Amino acid sequence: MAGRIFLMLLLALVWQSPAMAAKPVAPELVEGTMRVSAEQAVELATGMAGLVIIDNRYHEEYVKGHIEGALNLVGPDIERAELARVAPDRDTPLLFYCNGESCLRSAGAAQKAAQWGYRRIYWFRGGWLEWMAKKLPVSK
Amino acid sequence: MTPSRQFSLRTLAFGIAGMIAVVAVLVLAVTARSFRDAAFAAQRQALARVIAVAADEAVRHLETRLFALGTEFQERPELRAALARLQATGDAAPLRKVLDDPFIHGFFGLREVDLAKLRLYDTNLALLGQNASPFVMPDALPAALRRQAEGRVGADRLKAVSALWSAGGHVFHSVLLPVGGLRLTAYLEVVADPAFNLRTVAAMVGMPLSIIDAAGVRLYQSAGPGGADDGMLEIEYVLRDSAGATAFRLVGRADVSVLDAQMRHTILVTIGLVLAFVVLTTTLMWAFLNRILLRPVAAMQGEMKRCADGDLSVTVGHGVLTEFNVLATAFNEMTRRLAANVQELERLSHVDSLTGLPNRHQFDLCIEKEWRRALRGRTPFALLMVDVDYFKLYNDNYGHVAGDECLRAVAATIGRVVQRTTDLPARYGGEEFAILLPETPLDSAIALAERFLASLAEQNMPHAGSPLGRISASVGVAVCGADESCSPAGLIHVADAALYEAKRTGRNRAVVADPAAGAGHCEACRGFVPSVSATAAPSRPD
Numbered sequence: 001m002a003g004r005i006f007l008m009l010l011l012a013l014v015w016q017s018p019a020m021a022a023k024p025v026a027p028e029l030v031e032g033t034m035r036v037s038a039e040q041a042v043e044l045a046t047g048m049a050g051l052v053i054i055d056n057r058y059h060e061e062y063v064k065g066h067i068e069g070a071l072n073l074v075g076p077d078i079e080r081a082e083l084a085r086v087a088p089d090r091d092t093p094l095l096f097y098c099n100g101e102s103c104l105r106s107a108g109a110a111q112k113a114a115q116w117g118y119r120r121i122y123w124f125r126g127g128w129l130e131w132m133a134k135k136l137p138v139s140k
Numbered sequence: 141m142t143p144s145r146q147f148s149l150r151t152l153a154f155g156i157a158g159m160i161a162v163v164a165v166l167v168l169a170v171t172a173r174s175f176r177d178a179a180f181a182a183q184r185q186a187l188a189r190v191i192a193v194a195a196d197e198a199v200r201h202l203e204t205r206l207f208a209l210g211t212e213f214q215e216r217p218e219l220r221a222a223l224a225r226l227q228a229t230g231d232a233a234p235l236r237k238v239l240d241d242p243f244i245h246g247f248f249g250l251r252e253v254d255l256a257k258l259r260l261y262d263t264n265l266a267l268l269g270q271n272a273s274p275f276v277m278p279d280a281l282p283a284a285l286r287r288q289a290e291g292r293v294g295a296d297r298l299k300a301v302s303a304l305w306s307a308g309g310h311v312f313h314s315v316l317l318p319v320g321g322l323r324l325t326a327y328l329e330v331v332a333d334p335a336f337n338l339r340t341v342a343a344m345v346g347m348p349l350s351i352i353d354a355a356g357v358r359l360y361q362s363a364g365p366g367g368a369d370d371g372m373l374e375i376e377y378v379l380r381d382s383a384g385a386t387a388f389r390l391v392g393r394a395d396v397s398v399l400d401a402q403m404r405h406t407i408l409v410t411i412g413l414v415l416a417f418v419v420l421t422t423t424l425m426w427a428f429l430n431r432i433l434l435r436p437v438a439a440m441q442g443e444m445k446r447c448a449d450g451d452l453s454v455t456v457g458h459g460v461l462t463e464f465n466v467l468a469t470a471f472n473e474m475t476r477r478l479a480a481n482v483q484e485l486e487r488l489s490h491v492d493s494l495t496g497l498p499n500r501h502q503f504d505l506c507i508e509k510e511w512r513r514a515l516r517g518r519t520p521f522a523l524l525m526v527d528v529d530y531f532k533l534y535n536d537n538y539g540h541v542a543g544d545e546c547l548r549a550v551a552a553t554i555g556r557v558v559q560r561t562t563d564l565p566a567r568y569g570g571e572e573f574a575i576l577l578p579e580t581p582l583d584s585a586i587a588l589a590e591r592f593l594a595s596l597a598e599q600n601m602p603h604a605g606s607p608l609g610r611i612s613a614s615v616g617v618a619v620c621g622a623d624e625s626c627s628p629a630g631l632i633h634v635a636d637a638a639l640y641e642a643k644r645t646g647r648n649r650a651v652v653a654d655p656a657a658g659a660g661h662c663e664a665c666r667g668f669v670p671s672v673s674a675t676a677a678p679s680r681p682d
Contacts, residue, residue: 042295046322065211068321135300137321138211 026100026107026125032114033121036095038134041124044095045069052087054078056098056105057128067097067131068139076108080116093120100129149437153429157422164414172407179403180396184375187345187394191377194344195390199313199379202337203302205253206315210300210330213244213258214319223260223268223319223326232269235260239271254336256312260319261327263297265289268326277307281329284382285316289327297324303382304334309355311335311387335359338379338388345392352389359388371397432460440468452479492567494544495551503566503574507628510564510578522577522585525616525635526554526592529647531571533605546611547571549601557592574632582619582652589615589650597648612648614639619653 029035036044044051045067055066056075066072071086075098087094094113098106110123124130132138147155213219222234238244239258257277259270265281281289284303292299300317313334319326335351342349342362351360373396381387436459443454452475456468490502498506507523514521528534528550535543547567554565554573568574577585593613601611616639618631634653642651 039295042298042322135207135317136295136298137300137318138208139321140212140215 023102024104025102026104028125030107030110030114030123033096033110033123036122036124038124038126038130038136041067041095041097041122041131042136044093044122048093051093051095051122053095053097054083054086054106054109056096056109057103061099061128063140065138065140066128068137070097070139073109075105076112078109078112080112083113083116083118087118090117090119092118093122094118095122095124097124097127097131100127101125103127149434153426153434157418157425160422161415161418164418165411168407168411168414172410176400176403176407179399180373183394183396183399184373187347187373187375187392188377190345191341191349191375191390191392194341195338195377195379197344198337198340199304199334201340202253202313202332202334203315206302206313206330206332207300207317209253210315210317210328213330214317214328215321220320220325226268227262227325235269236271239269244271252337254333255330256333257329257331259329259331261316261329263324263326265327275310275312275331275333277310277312277331281316282307282312282314285314285329289316298322304379304387305383306354306381306385306387309353311353311381335388338390341390342392347395348393350391352391354386354388371395371400433464436461436464436468440464440471444471447475452482492551495548495567497551497555497573498564498566500566500568503564503568503576506564506566507576507632510576511628511631514578517579519579520581520619521631522580522582522617522619523631523635524575524577524585524589524592524650525568525618525632525639526550526573526575526613527615527639527643528571529608529612529614529643530603530606534603534611537603537605546601546603549599550596550611550613553595553599554592557588557595574635580619582617585617585619586650586652589617593648593650608648614642614647615650616640616642617650617652 045053053067053070054075055062055070055072056078057066057072058074059072062070062072073082073086075096094110096106096110096113098104106123106127107125110121113121216238219235219238222238226232226235239260244258255273256275257270257273259281260268261281262268265286267279267281270279282303282305284305285301288301288303298318300315302313302315304311304313306312311334312331314329314331316327316329318324319328335353338351339349339360339362349360349362350358352358373394375392375394377390377392378386379388379390436457440456443456446454454475455472458465458468490498490505492499510521513519528546531543531546534546538546550571551565551567551573554575558565558575560577562578563580564576566574566576575588577588580588593615596611596613599611602609603611606612616635616637618635618638620626620631620634638651638653641653642649645651
């Protein structure tokens with residue numbers, strides 16, 4: 001019994017440690033992806049045929065406003081099959097975004113897509129915060 | 141010279157303490173005034189900042205609302221269709237219908253925005269259409285928006301821009317946003333009256349607020365106390381449009397009566413504390429001064445007064461102050477020397493400097509005194525008058541220095557034969573001496589005169605001018621019972637007469653006064669004079 005309590009305490013400690021540290025920040029770069037700004041995202045969205053924009057935010061956030069044409073796949077634990085459904089071809093250009101640098105979901109999703117063999121991945125690190133700050137068009 | 145205006149050390153100390161108190165209170169009063177002004181200025185500045193932040197927030201909120209409403213509106217299918225029709229066929233009627241739709245206006249109004257205008261522009265910012273509205277403004281994109289929107293390329297053309305701008309004495313807030321989402325087909329300008337939204341500032345800052353336009357017209361006045369009361373502080377914040385001109389003046393009124401009361405209280409407490417401090421300090425200083433300065437000075441003053449009144453025996457005590465000690469020491473030394481000098485002077489005034497015997501002055505004083513004493517005691521009183529024989533010849537023969545020596549010798553002889561302390565031998569003048577013998581009967585006086593003449597003879601001091609060849613003297617003896625009918629002068633006269641008689645009858649002898657000589661001078665003398673007789677002094681055979 002005592003051993004179990006000790007183990008629980010230890011687990012709690014280990015669990016607490018990351019929470020005690022600074023807020024997590026999205027990586028500067030994700031391997032196998034190209035990082036883009038809001039303006040570049042607009043250019044891609046308007047100029048690149050077949051681009052699939054993937055919004056990794058929660059559904060409640062998505063319905064309040066998103067980039068025109070974006071699909072909502074809540075990240076980072078996207079299903080391979082789910083992605084394959086919207087982008088069957090590994091050469092399909094993909095653009096991932098979520099809330100911004102404090103959000104790790106799009107980075108995780110983009111990384112998975114890269115691991116699954118997608119070759120044309122764009123990662124909009126600034127995400128929705130940058131989009132709104134630049135007062136770009138919002139779609140509902 | 142004594143100054144006409146004088147004050148004591150105590151008055152000076154009180155004056156200084158009083159001045160300190162007055163200056164402290166004055167300084168406090170002035171400082172308190174500045175402190176109060178500074179506090180109000182700081183309060184005004186802080187509250188102006190609060191209004192500024194609140195006004196900024198209100199404008200930003202309006203901007204966000206306009207952006208959201210514009211975004212929703214530009215997505216409406218009827219607008220997109222009307223726009224497509226206009227662009228395809230040039231038919232503007234459907235677009236006007238959409239823009240003037242009362243439902244649309246209700247839609248905007250419900251969103252806490254006072255919509256002033258809806259305008260559509262093509263992608264080159266040329267006006268395509270606008271709704272009808274009571275607001276008067278130029279039919280073109282405002283310059284403040286044009287400056288931001290013109291000449292943009294790429295994704296930048298999709299960014300919404302906003303501005304606070306003025307036209308015809310009215311201030312508007314516009315947001316210009318793209319129509320068509322990421323595929324730009326036109327621009328929509330949503331214009332609102334910001335005064336409506338600035339009203340929320342009053343609630344945000346929690347004070348009564350007036351919104352005044354650039355022309356000074358009061359657009360809004362929130363509920364709350366008006367007028368310029370003492371307890372109210374007026375705070376103004378100027379909200380400027382994008383061109384930097386005054387758009388609105390937001391005037392808040394803060395109730396500072398509590399702050400004011402607190403400050404007054406603080407000032408009063410401070411003044412009270414300072415006064416208490418001054419009183420305490422003054423009291424302590426007073427006690428200290430009293431101990432080390434005032435009391436010693438008062439004591440010194442008393443001693444000096446006693447000294448001035450003639451008591452030279454006084455000494456001033458020492459204190460802890462160096463300066464005071466120097467003064468006290470100097471004063472004590474001064475009185476000591478003065479006392480010594482006075483004593484010496486007194487001695488000199490009573491003593492004959494040549495012979496060391498009491499002088500004529502002292503003799504006069506004493507004969508008066510002894511005379512009164514004899515009157516009281518009814519006791520006999522004798523006087524011998526002594527004169528050196530042939531003294532002029534002695535002087536002529538031996539010189540004045542020798543003459544002085546001769547007088548000193550005679551005086552010394554007199555001093556030797558007069559042994560009672562009550563007797564007073566004195567130099568009466570020139571070569572004449574007087575010996576006052578209180579409580580002395582005639583026989584004792586005669587005996588003393590004879591002892592003197594004998595002593596002189598024994599000394600045998602040479603005198604070539606004298607038939608005896610030595611210094612001799614003649615003595616007049618007078619005795620009387622003190623009587624009010626008589627006087628010291630009478631006694632001296634009688635003794636003088638006896639001396640004259642002694643001279644006349646051959647010198648070197650003592651002659652007892654003849655009562656007849658004293659007649660008219662001293663009646664009482666007779667009773668003591670047994671008979672007229674001349675007593676020849678014993679003389680040496682030579």
